[in-house]
Amino acid sequence: MRENEPTRDDLVGGAWRGAVAGVAGGLVFGACMASYGSLPTVASIVRVSSPYAGFAVHLVIAAVIGTGFGILAGRVRGGELLFWGVMYGGFWWFLGPQTLLPLLTGEPVTWDLAAAQRLLPSLYGHLAYGAVTALAFALLGRGRPDIGLRPVLRGLVAGPAAALVLLPASNLLVAGIVAGIGYPLLFSGRREGTGPALIRGTVYGFVVWVAAGLTAPPLLRGDDLDWSAAATRTAVGSLPGYLLLGAGTALVFSWLGLLSRLLFVDDVRRLHDEGAGAHGLHATGFGILAGLLGGSVFALVWWRSGGLVQVAGLVGGHGPVLGLIVHLVIAQLIGVSYALLFRRRAFDLASGIGWGVSYGFLWWVLGALTLLPALLGLPLRWNAAAISTAFPSLVGHLAYGAVLGAIHQYLENRVNPWWVTRGEAETARVVARREQALGSAPALWMVTVLIAVAVPVFTAGG
Template sequence: MKGLSDGAIAGVAGGLVFGGSMALYGTLPTVASIVRTGSAAVGFTMHMLFAVIIGAAFGVIVAARREVVVWGLLYGAFWWFLGPLTLLPLFRGHPVTWDLPSAQGLVPSLIGHLCYGLTIAVTIKILRADIPDSRPPTAVLVRGGIAGGIAGLLSLLPDGFLIGAAAGVLYPVVFRERENTGPALVRGSVYGVLWWVFFSLTAEPLLMDLKLDWAQPPVDQLPGYILLGALTAVCYTWLGSLSRVLFVDDVRMFPVESPGSRGVRALGYGVVAGLAGGAVFTAVMVVVGVLPTVALMVGSQNPVVGLVVHLIISQIIGISYAVLFRRQSYDLISGMGWGMSYGFFWWVLGNLTLLPVLTGRPVDWSPAALAAGFPSLAGHLAYGAALGVVYHVLEARTNPWWQTRNAAEQTRVDTRRRHTLGSAPALWTLTVLIAVVIPALIPR
């Protein structure tokens, strides 16, 4: 009941935010057309009714979850698919068309739904914050600001340092759970998309021009914000680990297993999993004809050389996955989720950023470059799925030598519970949704 009431209150707040954006774009009569009227007042009334009901349902869904922001974003994106793309045409007597032009025409509605999802999530966080020490310590905020500033300098964004510092200060406010580097990187990538939506698309235009243009979003800035968020999360996690090493004396805060014994076998698994993902990705690269471009990294244009370079890179990424995501998957679905999220990150860092640099070309994040790189995005997602699944299968075959079988199973159950109560499933799903929606963000 507490979740239901909190969700209903949050739905009111989210409905007002979303309603404002709908009124700005003149879509309230579209909602009213469900009951065969074009009145904006009727449309707003129906919109607020839907907002409260949907918000109440969200409050029940996240009643036992600790991190709700990512779940809110996913919930907003889900209702964009279910609402404007599916149910609204049916209610208006129109056929459902899940095609690219329909999605492109509803990009403002997508951003409005994300605003709604974020608003209800933040409102629920505020309603839950009834303990005196709910605010992060000052040292944590300073650490976040330093991490964000470093990430901003590396993100290739204009004014990246200032934007990164602001994003870094807010990062520990939004995400309170401590994560290992791999999950933090995925969470940071989603955090970067959040900053792109709510700063680049919304706050900055309102502050500069006092108007919004969600119909033509600056998609060329999206890769930079993804890198900004991912690097902020990674730097924040590493700075926290460094502070614990230097300033914490409690031995219970440190892992029992030594780095040498816990890493060698995992690296071998990463090599095998990386080769498996690379084999899957090769089919896409052959169809697209990008192997000669990959060969340019070593001064050749031979497709066979490109294939060898591609498989070597696949193994290196597989090794990095083993380092960052060791013991983070508890079943095949979680392994696939982490792997696909990691593959998406490498599409931004590798295909869109490092590959042009290593082949002597300037970095190009233009809409045309993103459209041309979409086949590679599909290949990276397939690579990540195979990487995560194969790595989990290999890792699950061997229990740590110091644990009994029952203890290993308990560790797996604890990991599943921590991820489920946190935001891991929402992170995987939202990352895939972001990848699917990218073509709709590219101007026609």
């Protein structure tokens, strides 16, 4: 048997823990389904219409799906499981109510925008199921997490600090306090570079938005749970703020952790590389080239959608040619920031594209929806209509990020970013790749894509 390969006992243990955790997630999801009356639909699988029968069938399905989660994610670390659970729940939303349920009940399968909007309550329920299942699975395997006082204090500073930066655009102070408390409870054991922390925080911001921005308000008013398309369209205006709040919380938390290690760690060997170190010159060159190539691909989208004319307004000019020049300069600057933040984080083409696409999505929120209109003296694009209109820009940012990440990974790999011998470099790469796989990085990339794909579902309609 290969080293670190899961044993039969590992798989069996993961399976039963997953089943129990799945029931826990199913209870939460089932309560949500009961509130919006979808349990009879589940009961139709066994040709009855009783909501009680639907709840029983739902729990059986939840346990079975939880078993699969336990087998697949049995060796993932504690808080890292949250994003795997969210991703797993999103996957089952596509596979379950959109595909298998209509097949089992004799209904046609309709993979279109209208069907997706009708199933939005089910999407949020599946995401809640995945999150609760993952957290229950972590607790069953490792018990109560050991959280020190220092990470909690860092979180209490990080969340409100990020919220205060966003206050001119959005009242997120209470959400910042909640996000700041929750972050160290989930991720205090992580020591990572600033770039990955930003992506983690962005996805964390989405989770907080579902919980605090969409779910909590009607419940606090004493109303019923409302996960409808209309409620989503109303709440989606706060989504950019929550995404930036999560990214800011993770950024400040990460920087405070680095400062703490600099002040209190005596053994300099324990101060791990945060990404932008003495080899920044190489990284800058890679970022310029990768950003230029990615920006050229993005320019095709901007040209077709008329965005280059708007970009030219950043320097007080007009016309697509000037806009193209400004756009390529910005693309190179963002490329340099990516190269500095994600140095030695991409171990193959897949991880390069994963980090790049995620970074491109973050810059769509920070750039196209926030900084671009602010610099042009226009209202922020923090409402459903404006976010929907900006969707072509989202496609461009994702394409830019994919090219940026792929080219940067290729260039960095050619010059051996580990700065050691070839054999040592390969050993370090294998270990780091495995650490990344046992963390949440692949889940972060996939959840980012899920959010991007869901943007038209969140914003369509009137």
